[in-house]
Amino acid sequence: MHISTGSLSTRLALLFVGLFLYGFSMAMMIAGGLGLNPWDVLHQGLAHRTGASFGTITACVGAVVLLLWIPLRQRPGVGTVANILVIAVSVDLASAWLPHDAASLPVRSALLVGGVVLNGVATAMYISAGMGPGPRDGLMTGIVGRTGWSVRVIRTGIEVSVLAVGWLLGGTVGVGTVLYAVAIGPLVQLSVWLMGRPARRSQSAVGSIPAASTPTETP
Numbered sequence: 001m002h003i004s005t006g007s008l009s010t011r012l013a014l015l016f017v018g019l020f021l022y023g024f025s026m027a028m029m030i031a032g033g034l035g036l037n038p039w040d041v042l043h044q045g046l047a048h049r050t051g052a053s054f055g056t057i058t059a060c061v062g063a064v065v066l067l068l069w070i071p072l073r074q075r076p077g078v079g080t081v082a083n084i085l086v087i088a089v090s091v092d093l094a095s096a097w098l099p100h101d102a103a104s105l106p107v108r109s110a111l112l113v114g115g116v117v118l119n120g121v122a123t124a125m126y127i128s129a130g131m132g133p134g135p136r137d138g139l140m141t142g143i144v145g146r147t148g149w150s151v152r153v154i155r156t157g158i159e160v161s162v163l164a165v166g167w168l169l170g171g172t173v174g175v176g177t178v179l180y181a182v183a184i185g186p187l188v189q190l191s192v193w194l195m196g197r198p199a200r201r202s203q204s205a206v207g208s209i210p211a212a213s214t215p216t217e218t219p
Contacts, residue, residue, distance in 0.1 A: 018125025023090025035176025045169025077132020120187025
């Protein structure tokens with residue numbers, strides 16, 4: 001899914017800014033303490049059990065999931081590797097800066113809602129760069145390709161499984177988990193549409209130029 005056939009520099013900017021903001025959005029939801037998305041529930045549970053930072057756990061889980069691509073015959077791209085590294089760094093940097101336990105409920109609620117919205121925008125950015133899926137998305141598409149089952153069934157099965165394991169390990173499940181599940185799809189779709197508007201307008205403008213007004217080559 002591309003916004004346009006932009007230059008490589010534009011696509012790289014979309015990729016890295018999107019991934020950095022994705023990590024920042026994760027840190028916002030963690031700071032809110034009102035519930036995380038399923039994968040982050042797993043990451044938080046593992047971080048609690050091991051004492052490692054959230055970003056380190058995120059990177060380690062991403063690397064393990066990437067290994068599962070091998071029997072699924074999935075091929076990583078630049079965005080796949082960047083997904084593991086950039087998000088791990090940005091989530092730890094943002095977590096060190098954002099308020100946590102001392103924050104009031106209104107502040108925590110704002111962090112949750114802002115984190116979910118930012119996550120949707122960031123997801124649209126790095127997906128639109130078209131430089132390779134993240135490890136977790138690639139796992140889903142790989143299983144779909146090998147089994148022929150629907151995306152909905154595979155995605156639900158993976159999300160429920162990691163959520164259950166993460167909750168058992170002590171990850172935070174709450175209203176934020178439900179909000180993320182309900183809102184993230186529409187937010188990503190809306191963000192992709194909004195970011196694609198300039199490209200659509202440009203194509204429309206080019207298509208509306210009368211043929212007689214376009215310059216012709218001299219023999």
